[in-house]
Structures are given as C-alpha cells and as structure tokens.
Amino acid sequence: MTLPRRRFDTLVIGAGGGGLRAALQLAQAEANVAVVSKVFPTRSHTVAAQGGINAALANVLPDNWHWHMYDTIKGSDYLGDQDAIEYMCRAAAHLVIELEHAGVPFSRQADGRIYQRRFGGQSQNFGGEQAARTCAAADRTGHAILHTLYQQNIRARTHFFDEYFAVDLLRDEQGYILGALVLEIETGEPLIIEAKTTLIASGGAGQLFRTNTNAHINTGDGMAMALRAGIPLQDMEFFQFHPTGIAGKGMLISEGVRGEGGYLINRDGERFMERYAPHALDLASRDVVSRAIYTEVKAGRGCGPKYDHVLLKLDHLGEAVIAQRLPAIRDMARTFLHIDPVEQPIPVYPTAHYTMGGIPTDRHGRVVVPAGHGEERIPGLYAVGECACVSVHGANRLGGNSLLDIVVFGRAAGNDIIEYLKENRYHRPLSDDGIAAAMARLTRWEQRGDGESVDGLRRELQQVMEEHCGVFRTQAVLEEGLAKVRQLRARLDHAVLKDHSRIFNTARIEALELENLVELGLATVASALGRNESRGAHSRVDYPQRDDERWLRHSLYFRDGETLDYKPVRMKPLTVESFPPQERVY
Amino acid sequence: MKFLIYRYNPETDQAPWMQALELAEVRPGMMLRDALLELKAQRDETLTFRHSCGEGVCGSDGLNVNGRNVLACITPLKGLREPVTVRPLPRLPVIRDLVVDLSGFYHHYRAVKPYLIAHDPEPEVERLQSPAQRERLDGLYECVLCACCTTACPSFWWNPDKFRGPAALLQAWRFLADSRDQATAQRLDELEGPYRLFRCHTIMSCTDVCPKGLNPTRAIGHIKQLMLTHQV
Numbered sequence: 101m102t103l104p105r106r107r108f109d110t111l112v113i114g115a116g117g118g119g120l121r122a123a124l125q126l127a128q129a130e131a132n133v134a135v136v137s138k139v140f141p142t143r144s145h146t147v148a149a150q151g152g153i154n155a156a157l158a159n160v161l162p163d164n165w166h167w168h169m170y171d172t173i174k175g176s177d178y179l180g181d182q183d184a185i186e187y188m189c190r191a192a193a194h195l196v197i198e199l200e201h202a203g204v205p206f207s208r209q210a211d212g213r214i215y216q217r218r219f220g221g222q223s224q225n226f227g228g229e230q231a232a233r234t235c236a237a238a239d240r241t242g243h244a245i246l247h248t249l250y251q252q253n254i255r256a257r258t259h260f261f262d263e264y265f266a267v268d269l270l271r272d273e274q275g276y277i278l279g280a281l282v283l284e285i286e287t288g289e290p291l292i293i294e295a296k297t298t299l300i301a302s303g304g305a306g307q308l309f310r311t312n313t314n315a316h317i318n319t320g321d322g323m324a325m326a327l328r329a330g331i332p333l334q335d336m337e338f339f340q341f342h343p344t345g346i347a348g349k350g351m352l353i354s355e356g357v358r359g360e361g362g363y364l365i366n367r368d369g370e371r372f373m374e375r376y377a378p379h380a381l382d383l384a385s386r387d388v389v390s391r392a393i394y395t396e397v398k399a400g401r402g403c404g405p406k407y408d409h410v411l412l413k414l415d416h417l418g419e420a421v422i423a424q425r426l427p428a429i430r431d432m433a434r435t436f437l438h439i440d441p442v443e444q445p446i447p448v449y450p451t452a453h454y455t456m457g458g459i460p461t462d463r464h465g466r467v468v469v470p471a472g473h474g475e476e477r478i479p480g481l482y483a484v485g486e487c488a489c490v491s492v493h494g495a496n497r498l499g500g501n502s503l504l505d506i507v508v509f510g511r512a513a514g515n516d517i518i519e520y521l522k523e524n525r526y527h528r529p530l531s532d533d534g535i536a537a538a539m540a541r542l543t544r545w546e547q548r549g550d551g552e553s554v555d556g557l558r559r560e561l562q563q564v565m566e567e568h569c570g571v572f573r574t575q576a577v578l579e580e581g582l583a584k585v586r587q588l589r590a591r592l593d594h595a596v597l598k599d600h601s602r603i604f605n606t607a608r609i610e611a612l613e614l615e616n617l618v619e620l621g622l623a624t625v626a627s628a629l630g631r632n633e634s635r636g637a638h639s640r641v642d643y644p645q646r647d648d649e650r651w652l653r654h655s656l657y658f659r660d661g662e663t664l665d666y667k668p669v670r671m672k673p674l675t676v677e678s679f680p681p682q683e684r685v686y
Numbered sequence: 687m688k689f690l691i692y693r694y695n696p697e698t699d700q701a702p703w704m705q706a707l708e709l710a711e712v713r714p715g716m717m718l719r720d721a722l723l724e725l726k727a728q729r730d731e732t733l734t735f736r737h738s739c740g741e742g743v744c745g746s747d748g749l750n751v752n753g754r755n756v757l758a759c760i761t762p763l764k765g766l767r768e769p770v771t772v773r774p775l776p777r778l779p780v781i782r783d784l785v786v787d788l789s790g791f792y793h794h795y796r797a798v799k800p801y802l803i804a805h806d807p808e809p810e811v812e813r814l815q816s817p818a819q820r821e822r823l824d825g826l827y828e829c830v831l832c833a834c835c836t837t838a839c840p841s842f843w844w845n846p847d848k849f850r851g852p853a854a855l856l857q858a859w860r861f862l863a864d865s866r867d868q869a870t871a872q873r874l875d876e877l878e879g880p881y882r883l884f885r886c887h888t889i890m891s892c893t894d895v896c897p898k899g900l901n902p903t904r905a906i907g908h909i910k911q912l913m914l915t916h917q918v
C-alpha cells in the first residue's frame with residue numbers, strides 16, 4: 101500500500117503555546133513548517149491557563165531573574181537542571197515583552213505597564229519576602245497567549261494541518277527521525293509527513309487520573325510516541341496535583357485566587373496553612389499545599405457533609421477585585437457550583453494537573469538519550485512544552501513557570517532547528533518498514549466482534565492511577581497499581597470498537613489515545629516505585645525524607661523491558677554559582 | 687431524560703435522521719456534554735461530536751439545542767425541555783452527526799487580519815497602555831471562536847461567502863479598539879462595500895446567543911461609527 105506523502109523542513113506536532121511559538125520562529129526564518137494538531141489550534145489546552153506567566157519585570161515589587169532562578173530551583177526540590185533554569189529565567193522578561201509586542205492583552209497597572217500578581221513559591225532576595233512575578237491577562241492568560249500566537253502564525257503563513265492525529269514517529273536505521281504517520285480525522289485517511297526535523301509539542305497527560313484539570317485531549321500522545329520509538333521518558337513519577345481543583349469535579353481554580361489574597365480554611369474555619377507553611381502560608385509550593393489539604397481531610401477536618409474537601413475563601417477581596425482580576429473564576433463557580441464567590445467560599449480538593457516528566461531534552465529542545473558515560477541526541481528530533489522534560493520543573497513546577505517554559509523553549513528549539521537545517525539540507529530516504537509498524541496501530545482497530553470497550557478501560561485506568569499513584573504513595577500500593585496497569589494493557593489488546601466508519605471517527609481516536617495513556621500509566625507507576633525517597637510531588641509514606649545522597653538524579657523509564665535507568669542532575673548553571681540542595685521550608 | 691439527536695454519516699446514511707435516546711440517570715449539576723458522553727459510552731459509540739476542555743474555554747462544542755446555539759459543556763441539563771433536541775450548528779455543511787465544517791467560518795476570521803499591526807519600532811520594554819485603554823478590549827478578546835453567533839445570524843445564512851459574520855467582526859473591532867494597533871485605515875478599507883460589514887442589520891441574534899456573554903452587535907456598531915468619522 102502506498103500512502104500519500106507530504107514533505108516539509110519541519111513537522112511540529114501540537115499547536116499549543118509550545119508548538120506555535122516554535123512554528124512562529126521557524127516561519128519567520130522562512131523555513132517550510134507544517135503544524136499538525138488534533139484539534140483546531142485555539143482549542144489546545146494552553147487556552148485554559150488562567151493565572152499568568154512568570155518574568156522578573158519588577159513592575160509591582162522589586163525583582164530580578166536570579167531570584168526567580170533560586171525560587172524555581174527550590175520549588176523543583178533541587179531536581180531541576182540549573183543550566184536550563186538559568187537560561188529560562190534570564191530569557192523570561194524578553195519573551196514576555198515579545199508577547200506583549202505580539203498583541204497579548206495583558207492587564208495593566210496605573211502607570212501603563214504589565215500587571216503582575218503574587219503566586220506560590222515566589223520570593224525576593226533568595227527566600228525573603230513574597231514577590232509579584234506573574235504577568236497576567238486577568239485570569240485568562242493562557243487564552244490570551246494562545247490566541248495571539250495563533251494569530252501571529254496566520255500572519256507568518258504557517259502551514260496548518262488542523263484536526264490531524266499523529267500516530268507514530270518514523271525512524272530510519274541510523275536512528276534519524278524522518279517525520280510521522282498522521283491521520284486526517286475528517287476523512288480517516290492516513291498520510292505520511294516527511295520532515296528533516298520533527299518537534300513534539302503535544303502537551304501533558306492529565307487524563308491519566310480520574311479527577312483532573314485537563315482537557316479530554318490531554319492524553320500525552322507525543323510522550324507515548326517517543327517511548328515506542330525507543331526513547332526513554334524522564335522523571336515520570338513527578339505528577340503535580342494542584343491544591344485547588346473544584347472538589348469532585350476537577351476544574352481548576354487558579355492559584356491567582358490565593359495570589360490576590362484568598363486563603364484556605366478547614367471545617368473549624370481555621371486557616372490551616374499557618375501550621376504547614378508559617379511563612380509563605382497559602383502561597384507555599386503546590387506540593388506542600390496539596391499535602392496539607394489531603395492531611396486535613398484525612399484527619400477529619402474536611403468540610404461538607406462528607407468532610408471531603410476544604411474551602412477557598414475570597415469573599416473578603418470584595419466584588420470589585422473579583423470582577424476585575426478573577427472574572428473567569430467567578431463565571432466558573434457560578435456555572436459549575438451555582439455559587440458566587442463574592443459571597444461564598446469555593447469547595448476545593450487536590451486534582452491532577454501537570455506532567456513534570458516527559459521526553460528528555462537539553463535546553464535547545466534537542467531530544468537526548470544516554471550513551472556511554474554521557475548523552476547523545478536523537479538526530480532530527482526535538483520536544484518542548486509539557487510533553488518535554490528539560491528539566492526546569494524538576495520534582496515540582498511553580499505556578500506561572502509552564503507558560504514561560506513553552507515560549508522560552510519553543511523559541512529556543514525553533515532557533516536550533518534553523519541551525520540544524522543548514523547542516524542537514526536534504527531529506528533522508530524513508531523505507532516502508534517503519535511505516536508498516538505505524539500502520540499496524542491503525543489497522544488493529546479494524547478488528548470486529550465482541551470485546552471490552554475503550555471507554556470502560558479508560559475509566560478503570562484513571563481509577564487505578566488515582567488510587568495507586570496519588571498524592572501519597574507506598575511501595576505496596578504502587579506494586580499493586582503496577583500489576584493492575586499491566587493487566588489493563590493486556591486487556592486493551594482485546595478491546596474492540598463498534599464504530600468502524602472512516603469519517604470523523606472519534607471512537608478510533610480515543611482508542612489510540614488510550615493506548616498512549618496506558619503506556620504512560622506504566623511509566624509513571626514504575627518510576628514512582630523505583631524512587632525510594634520523597635521529593636517534590638513524589639511523596640513516599642515509607643520513605644518520608646528527601647535523600648540527596650542516593651536520589652539527586654533523574655529517572656529514565658524505557659518501554660522495552662519496562663526498565664529504569666538514572667542520570668545526574670545538571671547542578672552547574674551557565675554563569676552564576678550553583679544552588680546546592682538545602683532543606684526546603686516555606 | 688429523553689433526547690432526540692441529529693445523526694448523519696455520509697458513508698452509510700442516505701439522509702439525516704433523528705435518533706431517540708434516553709439517559710437513565712440525571713445527576714445534579716450534569717451538563718449537556720456529560721450527557722452526550724454517557725450516551726456515547728453506554729448507548730451508541732458511533733454518536734459523534736467535538737468537545738475538549740469541558741469548561742467553556744476551548745469553544746469546541748457549539749451545538750443547536752432546542753433551537754438555540756449553546757456550548758454543551760456549560761449548558762445544564764436541568765431546565766432543558768424534553769425531548770432535548772440536539773442538532774449541529776445551523777446552515778453549515780455537516781461532516782458527520784453533530785460535527786460541522788467550520789472552514790468558511792475560519793476563513794472569515796483569518797480575513798479580518800486578526801493580529802496586531804504596528805509600524806513604530808518596537809520599544810525595549812512593553813508598550814504602555816492605560817487601564818482604561820486596556821478595558822476597551824474586555825468583552826472582545828475573550829471570544830472562543832465557537833461559531834454560535836455567526837451560525838445564528840440570518841445575514842450570514844443568506845451571504846455566507848461575502849458577509850464576515852459577527853465573530854470575525856468582533857475580532858476586527860478587537861484590533862481596531864486596541865490602542866497599540868496602527869492599521870485602522872487599512873482595516874476599515876477592507877470592510878468597505880455592501881457585504882463584509884454592512885450586511886449586518888442589527889438583528890441581535892448573535893449577542894443573544896453568545897455563550898461567553900460577548901456583544902458582537904455593539905462591536906459592529908462601533909466599526910460602523912468609526913467608518914463614518916473616518917470618512918469625513
């Protein structure tokens with residue numbers, strides 16, 4: 101079977117903020133770029149980001165990039181790579197200004213400059229007073245940035261393949277990545293996109309967990325594609341649970357609410373964060389606040405008839421502040437809870453939010469794998485955004501650093517690709533063998549007859565992940581979880597679809613997504629089981645301490661044989677002194 | 687709860703048909719998208735619709751429900767008349783079931799040059815904008831491109847190729863209203879003529895249905911007014 105083929109210099113998989121920022125850099129340099137997205141670009145989940153993007157502009161309070169760097173490293177529980185973190189924090193101000201020039205409608209302060217709010221884990225002077233570093237467009241910052249980046253790509257005439265689903269990477273025998281097999285969702289027709297460079301920017305995998313803040317499409321496809329291409333995933337045990345999802349439903353209530361002065365209370369009306377983070381209180385790091393809420397509820401101090409959540413109080417901010425700074429949060433509370441936060445507190449509980457782990461890259465977005473005593477790059481392959489692990493977030497991401505990550509490394513990858521293309525001018529030949537394996541993933545779902553449903557299996561997976569790999573973990577619970585996910589993977593082999601139409605077959609897309617999620621579930625549980633310490637978002641009740649002696653290193657999970665390997669954290673920044681690990685208190 | 691859902695698969699159906707489906711349990715707080723997901727999971731896997739964020743920000747799930755365009759994920763089941771009649775957004779080509787072809791809608795959006803155009807050299811810092819200037823963008827930049835308004839507009843039904851439609855015009859105004867944009871004359875020129883802008887007869891259906899509470903009619907009025915002052 102010969103499939104239709106298209107050829108581009110660069111294939112970008114994903115049209116969220118990461119993919120679009122990279123595509124813009126490339127299109128402006130007149131490279132021939134194709135952006136493939138399974139949804140129309142402005143429907144990517146970057147659109148849902150609320151609170152803002154970090155940069156030490158010092159518009160509201162004194163600030164500089166070095167303090168931002170310190171906070172990011174401390175927030176990462178010292179697992180972040182300090183060269184990449186320095187690079188990101190230094191670039192931040194320039195990139196936010198660039199977004200403003202591109203048209204992002206940031207909120208403004210009286211002097212006309214960009215408004216910045218307080219966010220968790222931010223300090224002045226290396227651990228001193230609270231900083232205000234998060235640049236905001238009301239509480240719709242992600243929407244503002246994503247739409248602006250898409251608009252600028254329209255202007256730059258980027259080539260979009262909207263509603264195309266990437267199935268698998270294509271790789272030759274020398275290890276070069278030569279593009280991907282994609283599926284046009286509307287017609288069900290497969291297509292080969294050949295490219296000299298491929299950038300994965302496919303976002304996170306929040307759909308691994310039952311209650312999450314993520315969109316239906318956040319199934320980590322690009323990470324699973326990397327695994328199948330023989331590339332390991334890094335630090336998958338670190339999954340961020342956001343402290344304030346709407347209890348029982350999962351939609352996010354931005355940290356911006358606490359940044360504007362909201363705070364958490366338990367059943368007794370007590371402001372309990374005073375006990376867990378006496379200094380930073382409600383603006384401690386997310387892992388710290390999530391554990392505090394979980395502990396309060398476990399101790400019977402939860403609110404509501406089932407004692408199963410805590411309350412986020414913001415009525416004291418007054419209607420004017422809420423209407424101006426938090427309009428979308430107010431809408432959401434009204435729509436989903438029928439309460440007006442101007443009058444009533446919002447019930448919240450920790451909710452799966454952000455994938456810290458992902459495809460291992462260096463600070464140019466180049467995908468790297470272990471080789472000998474060091475690392476080597478996968479030629480032709482790049483990754484940025486939530487699917488990648490640079491690693492700037494380490495064991496725990498700070499709020500406002502992800503929107504920053506996607507624009508900083510989207511641009512960096514774009515620049516590196518331009519260099520790579522100068523040295524690699526020609527397409528390498530693509531054999532049919534690699535294509536056959538990728539096609540088999542599609543044809544497998546043509547199978548008919550009786551079998552389990554994809555939907556049922558996905559629900560089970562999400563339940564297992566929540567119960568066995570949540571905020572607190574133990575060896576026994578994780579081991580059981582691993583066995584269950586393995587069983588689910590075996591059962592998925594026998595699942596069948598009832599919908600066999602070629603036209604806009606969403607059931608088939610969901611089947612392919614579930615295959616990806618199961619791979620990532622295994623990677624997450626296996627990596628969590630491997631790490632016998634507590635660090636950042638990974639809390640092992642049986643190993644409650646951080647253990648820098650043995651565990652100040654990144655995990656790497658390989659699909660082949662489900663094996664784990666480790667590599668050192670890059671402790672050496674680019675120009676400044678290293679920040680050695682210290683006890684982490686807020 | 688009883689549903690009547692528009693179905694059409696060009697591979698197998700001669701013509702569109704309405705499928706009666708029943709949802710066994712309506713839980714408190716359930717939205718229409720939750721119902722469609724359950725019907726798809728439990729009754730008929732082939733039922734096809736777009737959706738993603740589940741919270742009204744991605745704009746994927748614009749549908750016509752009991753005659754009104756809505757976003758399914760923020761439409762409570764409670765209060766909907768039965769049988770709940772669910773159709774694709776009106777007057778666009780149907781790809782399958784509730785999925786419509788939005789390429790014409792996107793074409794009009796791209797045609798209004800929905801990006802900031804500035805000619806002055808870029809300063810090293812941000813361009814200044816007062817809170818009052820910034821406030822003029824409120825109610826404009828929040829559009830989620832769901833197409834609920836444009837597909838409810840009678841002028842668009844009659845001239846889908848030539849009239850830009852309320853969503854695109856709202857974005858045209860979003861940039862005209864931006865103190866940082868310097869392409870006012872060019873933008874206004876491109877909206878000249880009897881169709882692109884002036885097919886709007888202020889029928890207000892767009893504003894009436896916008897699930898984000900935006901007001902394209904008012905934006906269109908502002909553009910018309912600006913055109914008048916610009917000409918003299």
Ligand SMILES: Cc1cc2nc3c(=O)[nH]c(=O)nc-3n(C[C@H](O)[C@H](O)[C@H](O)COP(=O)(O)OP(=O)(O)OC[C@H]3O[C@@H](n4cnc5c(N)ncnc54)[C@H](O)[C@@H]3O)c2cc1C
Pocket residue numbers: 113114115116117118119136137138139141144145146147148149150151152153154241242264265266267301302303304313314315317318320321322352453454484485486487499500501502503504506
């Ligand atoms: C509710 C919420 C609020 C947030 N608020 C903030 C905040 O205030 N500040 C902050 O810094 N961060 C925030 N974050 C995190 C941040 O928004 C995300 O991490 C970031 O936007 C991810 O961007 P991305 O470009 O990597 O991926 P995404 O925006 O998720 O885009 C992924 C893209 O990949 C495409 N794709 C995926 N799989 C495939 C496939 N198989 N084939 C084709 N295309 C595919 C999708 O269509 C999409 O275009 C928030 C996250 C959530 C969920």
Ligand code: SF4
Pocket residue numbers: 838839840841842851852885886887888889890891892893902903906
């Ligand atoms: S006000 Fe204008 S754009 Fe809106 S529905 Fe009426 S004719 Fe259409």
Ligand code: SF4
Pocket residue numbers: 828829830831832833834835836852853856895896897898899900902
């Ligand atoms: S103006 Fe409202 S109805 Fe129209 S596309 Fe935008 S959000 Fe949808």
Ligand code: FES
Pocket residue numbers: 737738739740741742743744745746747757758759760
């Ligand atoms: S699913 Fe995103 S707007 Fe409804």
